[in-house]
Amino acid sequence: MKIYQRSIIEVPFNLPDGTMPHPLIVLSSNEAIELENSFFGIMLTSQNYDDDFTFEIKKGMTTKPLNVKYCQARLHLISFFNASDIIPNSHWNNTLKMPFFKILVKKINETHWNF
Numbered sequence: 001m002k003i004y005q006r007s008i009i010e011v012p013f014n015l016p017d018g019t020m021p022h023p024l025i026v027l028s029s030n031e032a033i034e035l036e037n038s039f040f041g042i043m044l045t046s047q048n049y050d051d052d053f054t055f056e057i058k059k060g061m062t063t064k065p066l067n068v069k070y071c072q073a074r075l076h077l078i079s080f081f082n083a084s085d086i087i088p089n090s091h092w093n094n095t096l097k098m099p100f101f102k103i104l105v106k107k108i109n110e111t112h113w114n115f
Contacts, residue, residue: 003039003083004030006095008062010087013043013079023091024081025073025104033083042108043077046070053077055107061100064093073104075111 003009005026013022024041026033033039044057046068057071067090096104 003033003086004095005033006098006101008044008066008091008094008096009041010089010091011041011081011085012087013077015077021087023089024079025096025101027078027105027108038080038082040078040080042104043074043079044071045074048072049074052111055104057096057100061097063095063097066091066094075108078108 003026005028007026008023009026010021010023012019013024015022023044025044026039026041028039028041048070049072053075055073055075057066057073059065
């Protein structure tokens with residue numbers, strides 16, 4: 001499976017309650033993904049948190065509609081995965097549109113590193 005930056009895919013996320021499948025947005029550059037066959041991604045959830053680590057994914061921000069009523073990226077849940085970790089599902093061939101990806105990355109930078 002070939003993946004690209006901004007792709008929405010599903011992987012097994014290590015969380016405090018154990019490992020659970022979750023969708024994510026791929027953050028790594030296409031060149032890094034191809035070179036290492038691995039990537040960094042930010043977890044998506046359909047739970048509604050209202051905190052500084054929330055970036056809501058609204059209708060129209062993705063190339064295809066998501067199959068959930070509500071979706072947000074959890075800005076502090078960034079992890080590293082191998083391409084072999086991908087779980088094929090309905091998110092395949094969906095991406096976060098570039099203008100919204102840039103806003104997401106800016107929000108990650110502001111939240112984590114204050115720049």
